[in-house]
Amino acid sequence: MNIILLGPPGAGKGTQARILVEKRGMVQLSTGDMLREARTSGTEMGKKVAEVMDRGDLVTDEIVIGLIREKLESGESGGGFIFDGFPRTLAQADALEALMADMGETLNCVIELRVRDEALVARIVGRSTCGTCGEVYHDQTKPIPADGKCTKCGGTEFKRRADDNEESLKTRLLAYYKQTSPLLGYYHAKGKLQRVDGLADVDVIAASVGVILDKSA
Numbered sequence: 001m002n003i004i005l006l007g008p009p010g011a012g013k014g015t016q017a018r019i020l021v022e023k024r025g026m027v028q029l030s031t032g033d034m035l036r037e038a039r040t041s042g043t044e045m046g047k048k049v050a051e052v053m054d055r056g057d058l059v060t061d062e063i064v065i066g067l068i069r070e071k072l073e074s075g076e077s078g079g080g081f082i083f084d085g086f087p088r089t090l091a092q093a094d095a096l097e098a099l100m101a102d103m104g105e106t107l108n109c110v111i112e113l114r115v116r117d118e119a120l121v122a123r124i125v126g127r128s129t130c131g132t133c134g135e136v137y138h139d140q141t142k143p144i145p146a147d148g149k150c151t152k153c154g155g156t157e158f159k160r161r162a163d164d165n166e167e168s169l170k171t172r173l174l175a176y177y178k179q180t181s182p183l184l185g186y187y188h189a190k191g192k193l194q195r196v197d198g199l200a201d202v203d204v205i206a207a208s209v210g211v212i213l214d215k216s217a
């Protein structure tokens with residue numbers, strides 16, 4: 001079972017991916033996480049990537065496809081792959097199809113998390129993540145516990161992303177509508193697109209996603 005989670009910044013892709021990892025033993029492939037790891041490397045590529053990400057623009061297809069290829073070829077597939085934040089352009093979608101075909105794998109479905117723009121701002125500016133395990137929190141909807149310890153791992157260090165501000169979000173949204181939303185038509189035409197109301201509660205969304213996965217298996 002291989003799926004793509006598609007949706008604008010803050011739609012809840014990472015939150016739902018983590019639930020699927022926990023419940024179904026799937027492997028989350030987040031290009032955002034891979035790029036954030038690359039930027040800490042201090043290499044020339046890392047520095048370039050950091051600038052582009054902080055602005056809210058897309059990193060080049062070449063870099064991102066290279067990162068995904070590396071992960072797919074490393075052979076750790078578990079209960080299948082969850083592509084989170086990838087593909088984001090038609091070129092990336094074509095590259096993914098070719099990579100999967102080479103591996104004898106298929107893409108079962110693409111789930112679009114639909115959230116209106118006004119709700120995304122509040123989600124993005126209120127987000128923090130555990131520095132140890134990556135658990136996602138939100139100032140209003142899922143606050144860090146009063147004892148300051150992560151519910152999943154007990155970690156006490158929490159991070160906010162440099163691109164989680166209103167200015168970068170504007171650019172990220174523009175990139176989504178201009179470069180990524182054409183993928184909705186692309187996957188709809190292939191009969192793979194499923195839509196979920198991303199404004200519902202996290203558990204309600206997770207249940208809907210579960211039903212879609214069971215039907216697509």
Ligand code: AP5
Nearest residue numbers: 009010011012013014015031032053059085123127138202
């Ligand atoms: P990336 O890391 O992929 O970020 P994104 O797509 O902007 O998505 P986010 O991680 O911001 O949001 P999410 O949908 O995962 O939401 P989350 O679950 O955290 O990309 C970052 C950058 O990297 C890009 O701008 C680009 O520069 C580069 N990049 C990455 N991939 C690339 C690619 N393929 N090609 C080129 N460049 C690439 O939830 C958000 C908040 O809402 C959290 O606080 C959460 O607790 C809360 N929340 C979640 N669900 C709910 C709910 N149902 N109700 C209430 N609150 C909720």
Ligand code: ZN
Nearest residue numbers: 130133150153
């Ligand atoms: Zn943690």
